[in-house]
Amino acid sequence: DALPILQTKADRLVQKSICTSLARKFPLLTVIGEEDLPLSDVEEELIEAGHSEEVLKHSCPAQYRGIKEEELVVWVDPLDGTKEYTEGLLDHVTVLIGIAYEGKAIAGVINQPYYNYQAGNDAVLGRTIWGVLGLGSFGFQLKEVPDGKHIITTTRSHSNKLVNDCIAAMNPDKVVRVGGAGNKIIQLIEGQASAYVFASLGCKKWDTCAPEAVLHAVGGKLTDIHGNAFQYHKEVKHMNSAGVLATLRNFDYYAKRVPEAVKEALVP
Numbered sequence: 001d002a003l004p005i006l007q008t009k010a011d012r013l014v015q016k017s018i019c020t021s022l023a024r025k026f027p028l029l030t031v032i033g034e035e036d037l038p039l040s041d042v043e044e045e046l047i048e049a050g051h052s053e054e055v056l057k058h059s060c061p062a063q064y065r066g067i068k069e070e071e072l073v074v075w076v077d078p079l080d081g082t083k084e085y086t087e088g089l090l091d092h093v094t095v096l097i098g099i100a101y102e103g104k105a106i107a108g109v110i111n112q113p114y115y116n117y118q119a120g121n122d123a124v125l126g127r128t129i130w131g132v133l134g135l136g137s138f139g140f141q142l143k144e145v146p147d148g149k150h151i152i153t154t155t156r157s158h159s160n161k162l163v164n165d166c167i168a169a170m171n172p173d174k175v176v177r178v179g180g181a182g183n184k185i186i187q188l189i190e191g192q193a194s195a196y197v198f199a200s201l202g203c204k205k206w207d208t209c210a211p212e213a214v215l216h217a218v219g220g221k222l223t224d225i226h227g228n229a230f231q232y233h234k235e236v237k238h239m240n241s242a243g244v245l246a247t248l249r250n251f252d253y254y255a256k257r258v259p260e261a262v263k264e265a266l267v268p
Contacts, residue, residue: 008085008086010085011035011078011082012078013078014079014095015034015076016046017048018033018048018076019031020047021046021048021049022074024047024049025049026069027069028068029069029072029073030070030074031074032073032074032206032234032238033076033077033078034077034204034206055130058135059135060132060135064134072099072100072101073100073101073233073234074098074099075096075098075232076096076206077096077181077182077206077207079093079095080095080096080181080182080183081094081179081182083157084157084178089179090117091114091115091117091183092178092179093113093114093179093183094110094112094113094180094182094183095110095111095113096108096109097109097111097210098208098209098213098232099209102233103231103232103233105212105216106132107130107132108131108211108212108213108214109128109129109210110129110130110182110185110186110210110211110214111126111128111129112126112128112182112186113125127140129186129189130214131213131215131218132213133213133216134217135217136217137215137218140186140189140190142189143189143190143191144194144248145191145192149173150170150172150174150194150253151172151173151175151193151195152170152172152175152194153175153177153184153188153193153195154167154175154177155200155202156179158198159177160200162266163198163199163200165199165262166197166243166259169257170195181196181203182210185212188215188248189214189215189220194248195245195247195254196244196246197245197254198225198244198245199225199243199266200243200266201239201240203240203243203244204239204240205230205232205236205238206238208222208240208244209230212246215248218248220249221246221247222244222246223244223245223246223255224240224242224243224245225243226242226266227245227255242267243266
């Protein structure tokens, strides 16, 4: 059965805040958000006019210094892991902002608003992970799964026979089922999983743009299940119809184990 499309008030408010703030500051940007919302009548308290001094300490990589505002496409998922959010699994939830140039994800932000929410009153709530190709990724401690261990992270709420067959073919030591594409990429870069395998429809460009950039900036790889790179130009179809395969290291180990039947079922 198809799951209902969940949309919460939080989704709508976060998207209004991000998209309207970007549109005001960078009026020539193309911004594509998950929710189809008008940018008019947005409360002033939702507008973010500031910037991060910490981020601006870094120099922009030379290959991006001449880019014009109108050449960029920003993909926004205001609340990745909505189903988990409604179920109180708050550590699964991320806010994703990906930046693409010439169809390629070049920078991304993964905000975890509820990071540390169970760590006690003294813990700092929330964190922001960000990355730029040619610069690196920041806001976390890069860690790898020990050599020889094959831990797969996959969908918690959208599993099916195709997904499970693909995972089984990779002979994993462990399978971790969690919500949210952003959350799964965090598992890869923090050494909780060695591959993110999702052999199904359901993932969209706003789910993968920011995570892809963060992962690629530390030497990882994210593609569809065939190994094809995603395109993020403004006219591209939103659905990632051929699934997702991502790793921090050893991409080929997993890619060559994707069954032919899975590839045939998932057409790019």
